[in-house]
Structures are given as structure tokens and as C-alpha cells.
Amino acid sequence: MSLDAQPPAGPAEAGPAEAGTAAAAGPQVGADEWVARQAGRREYLPSWLGEAQRGAERIGWWPRLAVAGLAGALLPLVGLGGFQLQVGIDALVIALLAVGLNIVVGWAGLLDLGYVAFFGFGAYGFALLSSNQIGPNGIHLPAYASVPAVMVGAAVFGLLVGLPSRRLIGDYLAIVTLFLGEAFVEFTNNVDPKTFGGPNGIVGIDAIRGFGHQLSTNTGYYYLLVIVLVATMAVLRLLETSRTGRAWRAVREDPLAAAAMTIPVNRVKLMAFAFGAMVAALAGTIFAAQQISVFPTDFDTPILILVYAGLILGGAGSIAGAATGALVVMVIYDGLLRSPADSGILFYGLIVLTLLVKLRPWRRLAGVVAATVALGFAAHAVVKAISASAVAGGPGSTGWIGSALRDWVIVPANPTVPGNWGFVLLICLLIALVQVQGRWRTILLVPVIYLASFVWETRLVTQPAITRQLMIGAILIVMMNSRPQGLLGTRRVETPT
Amino acid sequence: MAFFFQELVNGLTTGALYALVALGFSMVYGVLKLLNFAHGDLYMVGAFIGYFVIQWFGGPKGLTIPVPLLLLTMFVLAAVLVGGLGVAIERFAYRPLRNAPRIAPLITAIGISFFLENAALLLFGAQYRVYNTPDFISASSGITIGSVTIDSLQITVLVLGIALMLGLRQLVSRTKLGRQMRAVAADREAAEMLGINVNLTIALTFFIGSALAGVAGVMAGLLFNQVSNTIGFTAGLKAFTAAVVGGIGSLPGAVLGGLLIGLAESFIIGYVSSLYANLLVFGLLIAVMLVRPSGLLGQAQLQKV
Numbered sequence: 001m002s003l004d005a006q007p008p009a010g011p012a013e014a015g016p017a018e019a020g021t022a023a024a025a026g027p028q029v030g031a032d033e034w035v036a037r038q039a040g041r042r043e044y045l046p047s048w049l050g051e052a053q054r055g056a057e058r059i060g061w062w063p064r065l066a067v068a069g070l071a072g073a074l075l076p077l078v079g080l081g082g083f084q085l086q087v088g089i090d091a092l093v094i095a096l097l098a099v100g101l102n103i104v105v106g107w108a109g110l111l112d113l114g115y116v117a118f119f120g121f122g123a124y125g126f127a128l129l130s131s132n133q134i135g136p137n138g139i140h141l142p143a144y145a146s147v148p149a150v151m152v153g154a155a156v157f158g159l160l161v162g163l164p165s166r167r168l169i170g171d172y173l174a175i176v177t178l179f180l181g182e183a184f185v186e187f188t189n190n191v192d193p194k195t196f197g198g199p200n201g202i203v204g205i206d207a208i209r210g211f212g213h214q215l216s217t218n219t220g221y222y223y224l225l226v227i228v229l230v231a232t233m234a235v236l237r238l239l240e241t242s243r244t245g246r247a248w249r250a251v252r253e254d255p256l257a258a259a260a261m262t263i264p265v266n267r268v269k270l271m272a273f274a275f276g277a278m279v280a281a282l283a284g285t286i287f288a289a290q291q292i293s294v295f296p297t298d299f300d301t302p303i304l305i306l307v308y309a310g311l312i313l314g315g316a317g318s319i320a321g322a323a324t325g326a327l328v329v330m331v332i333y334d335g336l337l338r339s340p341a342d343s344g345i346l347f348y349g350l351i352v353l354t355l356l357v358k359l360r361p362w363r364r365l366a367g368v369v370a371a372t373v374a375l376g377f378a379a380h381a382v383v384k385a386i387s388a389s390a391v392a393g394g395p396g397s398t399g400w401i402g403s404a405l406r407d408w409v410i411v412p413a414n415p416t417v418p419g420n421w422g423f424v425l426l427i428c429l430l431i432a433l434v435q436v437q438g439r440w441r442t443i444l445l446v447p448v449i450y451l452a453s454f455v456w457e458t459r460l461v462t463q464p465a466i467t468r469q470l471m472i473g474a475i476l477i478v479m480m481n482s483r484p485q486g487l488l489g490t491r492r493v494e495t496p497t
Numbered sequence: 498m499a500f501f502f503q504e505l506v507n508g509l510t511t512g513a514l515y516a517l518v519a520l521g522f523s524m525v526y527g528v529l530k531l532l533n534f535a536h537g538d539l540y541m542v543g544a545f546i547g548y549f550v551i552q553w554f555g556g557p558k559g560l561t562i563p564v565p566l567l568l569l570t571m572f573v574l575a576a577v578l579v580g581g582l583g584v585a586i587e588r589f590a591y592r593p594l595r596n597a598p599r600i601a602p603l604i605t606a607i608g609i610s611f612f613l614e615n616a617a618l619l620l621f622g623a624q625y626r627v628y629n630t631p632d633f634i635s636a637s638s639g640i641t642i643g644s645v646t647i648d649s650l651q652i653t654v655l656v657l658g659i660a661l662m663l664g665l666r667q668l669v670s671r672t673k674l675g676r677q678m679r680a681v682a683a684d685r686e687a688a689e690m691l692g693i694n695v696n697l698t699i700a701l702t703f704f705i706g707s708a709l710a711g712v713a714g715v716m717a718g719l720l721f722n723q724v725s726n727t728i729g730f731t732a733g734l735k736a737f738t739a740a741v742v743g744g745i746g747s748l749p750g751a752v753l754g755g756l757l758i759g760l761a762e763s764f765i766i767g768y769v770s771s772l773y774a775n776l777l778v779f780g781l782l783i784a785v786m787l788v789r790p791s792g793l794l795g796q797a798q799l800q801k802v
Contacts, residue, residue, distance in 0.1 A: 109600070178737075179779045182734065182775070186775050190773065473608045475608070480602070481594065
């Protein structure tokens with residue numbers, strides 16, 4: 001293949017008639033740049049999603065952020081209340097954490113697996129400064145004193161934790177920070193139960209208060225979190241394009257080259273840790289005040305993995321990606337998978353939509369649908385002939401979906417255990433499906449759809465919550481294998497050494 | 498003094514167990530330069546396989562086959578099944594990421610660890626499963642030297658552990674597969690040019706490493722009696738500590754690290770308090786990493802420019 005034979009063109013739609021004017025207007029694009037642009041173009045999501053992405057990119061960053069913040073602020077007015085509001089609060093806390101983690105992991109490229117300890121530090125710090133834990137009457141500082149104090153403390157803690165990053169790189173840093181995270185949980189669990197409360201945690205924490213007011217409703221915390229998240233994102237956006245932000249990315253791409261460009265590598269790394277810790281501690285203070293209590297288990301690995309799942313899904317390195325990913329993950333995790341009212345339609349709708357968007361040409365789509373339907377009826381008939389009790393249970397869905405599936409999907413009389421195994425098998429098949437190519441993918445698709453329906457009807461429709469943790473693990477694996485830059489991130493090319 | 502020697506024996510036994518997990522972990526790191534966070538969860542799967550084998554043969558009280566045969570079945574089945582699981586994980590989760598940025602396989606490994614842990618929760622429930630080892634291996638049988646007792650279970654674990662370690666040493670240093678493994682670990686591209694089937698070598702490394710974790714899982718079930726979906730995480734952390742303290746990628750280092758961690762833990766529990774055992778083990782790790790990041794027996798890595 002030779003690129004020289006063809007004159008490198010600009011945009012794909014530029015015809016031969018325009019080529020002359022383009023050349024007259026400016027220098028022609030070089031081969032390298034053309035390749036880079038082509039690669040950049042491929043980064044957009046397929047079809048209309050990509051169009052929307054391109055459209056959004058033409059608008060500046062702050063109108064986009066303002067619109068997103070306004071949309072968030074309007075949500076409670078259109079009837080978000082009670083349980084949904086709590087989901088919103090949790091999602092915003094995780095989003096704030098993901099945005100902070102993005103500084104360390106996305107920009108500075110330091111894999112910090114103890115990040116949740118900073119969240120815990122913030123929550124415990126706020127709890128100690130706003131409850132009866134210390135001294136005879138306790139300390140009850142107003143929020144405008146305690147929150148900055150805790151954030152400064154977290155920054156110092158972040159510097160201390162970051163110290164190993166001066167000597168350790170990559171994997172070693174990951175282990176040490178993971179241990180620090182575990183050590184935090186062990187510490188709060190075991191050391192000085194009179195102050196830290198041991199496994200019983202600290203209860204009776206003050207609300208966020210100051211200047212004669214205090215936040216006592218969930219709606220109040222929701223608005224506070226929306227404001228804090230938008231403000232943090234704005235500050236981080238300015239930081240990203242600043243000298244420090246550029247230094248972080250330089251250190252991520254190549255510490256040696258960065259050092260040669262007189263960037264103080266160690267100091268820059270420590271700064272990333274300190275900034276990340278401050279954001280996490282801020283999230284922690286609001287979390288503690290809203291929950292009125294903190295427990296060591298609130299800051300264990302599952303939360304860390306949740307934050308990572310959000311960051312990876314959205315795209316490490318992009319502020320908007322981190323926030324969006326975390327919000328999506330948390331809304332699915334906490335909201336949809338807990339209240340199964342209409343999730344059946346969502347489930348089947350998603351499958352049909354994915355097939356419609358992804359499967360081309362339509363003959364292949366028709367083949368897959370026909371094969372799935374045929375497989376279902378055949379499997380049902382065969383199993384029924386062997387053992388009547390294996391199909392004795394009806395589908396879990398009610399209404400027209402349930403009756404349509406009655407003779408298609410196999411539901412045993414006692415569906416729990418087969419449903420569980422089916423679910424684990426389904427996740428494994430999904431991971432495999434991402435990997436195989438071409439004809440095999442089409443063939444594998446048929447049993448996967450059928451299995452998905454089986455799992456849904458036997459198990460998930462009644463208890464969707466059981467799948468939550470597994471789904472988070474699956475997101476990490478599938479995203480890393482299929483689209484490591486996440487939904488909104490930009491691809492990083494790293495030359496193998 | 499008797500207490501000291503008793504703790505020494507206990508520490509050596511758990512140390513042998515940690516060493517087996519750490520060996521697999523270190524081997525995988527050697528060929529792929531990947532921290533396999535899912536390694537501890539493979540150990541958990543092995544422990545569950547052992548439990549189901551006991552149940553399959555009539556439960557701890559009414560065994561239908563002799564005890565040595567039962568132990569053999571448990572170890573072989575756990576090794577083969579967990580080894581297969583390790584190969585599958587490598588094929589579908591790590592292989593596509595060979596040339597991805599370093600952070601990608603690490604995050605995938607965390608995802609797999611989380612996935613395995615929660616799959617076990619879903620399939621086997623949250624309650625502890627109990628091996629009830631004393632019902633079929635008497636705790637009083639064994640060797641008594643002075644006032645120190647080494648019961649037959651500890652002997653089994655120690656003998657099997659040492660045999661596996663020596664076998665692995667022979668495999669790595671003497672056989673063709675071992676040479677291929679070392680070649681891939683040293684330089685994957687050069688190994689490929691010399692006609693070594695890199696994919697097969699890595700898959701076999703994963704098989705052996707995971708099988709060792711499976712065997713260690715069964716040992717843990719026999720020794721500690723309790724199995725649940727969360728045991729993998731703690732064991733994984735201990736194995737990291739062992740591998741890192743000994744020098745990651747170095748097999749004698751992993752054994753040394755495992756024994757050190759086992760002894761340290763045993764003496765801390767015996768002489769200080771069980772509350773601080775984990776905290777002190779983690780502290781040990783952080784101290785070693787700061788003073789000597791390449792571990793006790795590891796070689797300092799020179800960075801190529």
C-alpha cells in the first residue's frame with residue numbers, strides 16, 4: 001500500500017472540483033495528518049450518536065456544562081422524588097468521585113486503587129468535626145469551616161499517599177495504593193473504637209450548616225450536589241488546559257520526555273494525588289452529612305470498583321465522560337435494577353434496538369431473528385417432551401409479553417438455580433461475543449438472545465437487583481476489550497516497549 | 498518455647514499455602530507483566546470445588562471413598578478445572594489487550610476479580626460453606642516432637658506444597674516448556690522470532706499458575722474449614738504481598754515471600770493480636786516497597802530508553 005500514489009485528500013466529501021480551491025486556500029494536508037484525522041473521525045460513535053457528538057463539540061464547553069447543570073437542576077421539578085431523589089444523590093456523589101479520579105488516572109496516568117480512602121477520609125473527617133465523637137461535648141463546626149479544613153487535610157493526606165509514586169511506577173503503585181485503601185478500612189474498623197466507632201461507625205452527624213441555615217432535606221442535598229459537581233467540573237476544565245494540566249498529560253505519555261522538557265515529574269504527580277484527594281474528600285463530606293452516619297464498609301472496594309466502572313464507561317481522561325459514565329452506571333445500578341416495574345420493556349427494547357442498529361444487512365437481521373424464534377420453539381418442544389416439569393413455570397413477565405413468550409421460553413417449575421447459572425453463562429457468552437468476528441458472531445448471537453430472554457423470564461424480572469454487581473464487573477471487562485477509550489474519551493496510542 | 502515452635506509450624510503451613518498462590522501470581526507476571534488481580538478469586542473457586550467434591554462423595558461424615566482418594570480427587574479436580582478457567586480468562590479477557598496501554602489489562606483484571614466474586618455469590622450464596630475437616634481427618638493423628646504437634650493435615654499440606662514447588666522448579670529450569678516460558682518472560686518478540694509459540698506458552702503458564710491457586714484453595718478449605726465468596730480477595734492481597742516482598746516475577750522470591758508472610762502473620766496473631774494482623778502485613782508490604790521496590794530476591798529493573 002502506498003499513500004504517495006494517491007494525493008492525500010482533505011475531508012472525504014471534498015470532490016475534485018474543490019481540491020483546487022483547497023490547495024489555493026492553504027497548504028495541503030500531509031499524509032501523517034490525514035491518517036491522524038481519519039483515525040480521529042473513526043473515534044466518533046456510529047450513526048446519529050456520532051452526529052450528536054460532533055454537534056455538541058462545536059458548542060463551547062461552558063454552554064454544554066451549563067445546559068447539563070440546568071437539566072440536572074430541573075429534574076426534581078418534573079416529579080423526581082423520594083427513592084428517585086436518593087438515587088440521584090448517590091449518582092451525583094459517585095460522579096463527583098469519578099471526576100476526581102479522572103485527575104489521577106485519566107490525566108496523570110497513575111493507577112490509584114486506594115482512591116476510595118480519600119472519600120472515606122473526607123467523610124470521617126467531616127464526621128469527627130461535626131458530631132459528639134471528640135471531647136466531652138463534641139466538635140460542631142459550621143460547614144464553611146469544616147469542609148475546607150477537611151479538604152486541606154485530604155490534600156496533605158494525598159501528598160503522603162502520593163509519596164510512593166516518586167519511586168514506584170505502574171503496577172507497583174497500583175498495589176501499594178490498593179493496600180493503603182485496605183489499610184484505611186482496617187484502621188477505621190479496629191483502631192480506637194471510641195473515636196472512630198469501629199464497625200458501628202459514627203452516627204448523629206450534623207447536617208451541612210452555616211450562616212444560620214442548614215440543609216435538612218434530600219432536595220437540598222441534591223441541589224447542593226448539582227452545584228458542587230458543575231463547579232468542580234468547571235474548575236477542572238480550567239485546570240485541564242492550564243500549564244499543570246498539560247504537564248500531567250505529558251508525564252502520563254512519557255515521564256522521561258517530560259523530565260527532559262524540565263517538567264518536575266515528581267511534583268506534578270504529587271499534585272495530581274493532592275487534587276484528586278481534595279475532590280474525593282469534598283464528595284465525602286457531603287456524603288457523610290447527607291447520610292448522617294459513616295461506616296467503614298461504605299469505603300470498601302465495591303465503591304472503588306463502581307467509581308472505576310463509571311470512569312471507564314465514560315472514558316478516562318475526559319471530564320464530561322467521567323461524570324456521564326458515573327451517572328449512567330449509578331442510575332442503572334441503583335435505579336433501574338432495583339425497581340423492576342417497567343424494566344421488561346426496557347430490556348427487550350434494548351435488545352431489539354441494539355440488533356436494529358448493529359446488524360446489517362437486513363437479511364442477516366432477519367436470519368438472526370428467525371433463527372432465534374425457531375430455536376426457542378424447538379427447544380421448548382424438545383424439553384417439554386423430555387420432562388414436563390422443566391417447562392412448568394410460566395414466564396415472569398406479565399401482560400402481552402408474557403403470553404407471547406409462553407410456548408417459546410423454557411421456564412422450569414423451580415427457576416432460581418437454573419436462572420442463576422444461566423445468568424453467569426450469559427455474561428461469559430457476552431464477553432466472548434465481543435471478541436469473535438464475522439460469521440461466528442452472528443451464529444453466537446442466536447443462543448445469546450435466547451439465553452438472555454431465559455434469564456430475564458426466570459430470574460431477573462422478579463429480582464433484578466442480584467445482577468448489579470456482576471454487571472459492574474462485566475462493564476469493566478467488555479469496555480476494556482471493545483472500546484478502551486470509553487464512550488466519550490479519546491483513544492490513546494501507546495507504543496509497546 | 499513450645500508455643501514458639503507450634504506457631505512456627507502453623508506459620509510454615511499457611512506460608513506454604515500463600516507461597517503456592519504467590520507462585521502462580523508471579524509466573525503470570527513474569528510472562529505477561531500483568532498483575533492478575535483475579536488470581537485470588539481463582540483460589541476461591543478452587544476452595545469451592547473441593548467443597549463440592551466432599552459433598553459429592555457423601556459429605557464429611559459419611560464418605561463413600563477412602564480419605565486419600567478423596568484428597569487426590571479434590572486436588573486433581575480443583576487443579577484441572579481452575580487451570581481451565583485461568584486459560585479461558587486469558588483467552589477472552591487478556592489476550593485481546595496484549596498491546597493495549599498498560600492500564601487496560603489491569604482494569605480488566607479488577608473487573609474479572611469482581612465478576613468471579615459476585616458470580617460465586619450468586620451461584621453459591623453468601624453463607625459460609627464448611628468443609629468439616631476434623632470429621633474425616635483426625636486432628637490428633639500426626640507427629641509429636643516434644644510438645645509440638647504437627648497433625649496429619651499439616652503434613653499433607655507441607656509435603657504437597659513442597660513437592661509442587663520442587664516440581665515447578667524442575668519444570669521451569671529443566672524442561673522445554675520451562676525454557677520457552679523463560680524466553681517469553683525475557684523478551685516476547687524475540688521469543689516469537691525464534692519460533693516459540695507465544696500464545697500457547699502464555700496459555701500454559703496461565704494453566705499452571707491457576708492450577709496452583711486451585712490446589713491452594715483446596716488446602717485453605719481443609720486448613721481453615723470455611724469457604725465463602727470473599728476469601729479470594731484477602732488471599733489475593735496476601736499473595737501480592739508475598740510475591741512483591743520476594744521480588745515480583747522471581748519464583749524463589751515468591752516462595753520466600755509466602756513463607757515470610759505466613760510466619761509473620763502467625764507470630765503476630767500468636768504474640769500480639771489478631772486484630773492488627775492484616776494491618777501489620779500491609780504495613781510490611783508498604784515498607785518493603787519503599788525501601789526496596791524490587792523485592793528481596795528481585796532484580797532492579799533498569800529502564801530502557
